[in-house]
Amino acid sequence: xxxxxxxxxxxxxxxxLRQRARQxxxxxxxxxxxxxxxxxxxxxxxxxxxxxxIAARFKGMGLDEPLPELRGEGWx
Numbered sequence: 001x002x003x004x005x006x007x008x009x010x011x012x013x014x015x016x017l018r019q020r021a022r023q024x025x026x027x028x029x030x031x032x033x034x035x036x037x038x039x040x041x042x043x044x045x046x047x048x049x050x051x052x053x054i055a056a057r058f059k060g061m062g063l064d065e066p067l068p069e070l071r072g073e074g075w076x
Contacts (some may be wrong), residue, residue, distance in 0.1 A: 014028075021031035 017031055018028050021028045024031060024034075026034075
C-alpha cells in the first residue's frame with residue numbers, strides 16, 4: 001500500500017475531517033481514503049444537472065412538473 005503525506009493542511013480543515021470521520025464512525029485516515037476514492041471514481045464528464053437531481057430525489061412525492069435547469073431556461 002502506498003502512503004501520501006499532505007503538508008501545510010489548515011488546522012480548521014484537519015478538525016473538520018476529524019469531526020466528519022467521527023460522524024461516520026471511522027478514523028480520520030479512513031475518512032480521507034473515502035473522500036479520495038469518491039473523488040477519483042466520479043465521472044468528471046457527467047454534467048451536474050440540478051433540476052434533474054431534485055426531480056429524481058422527490059419522484060413519487062407529488063413533484064410531477066419538470067424543473068428548469070440552471071442555464072436560464074424557463075426562468076422568466
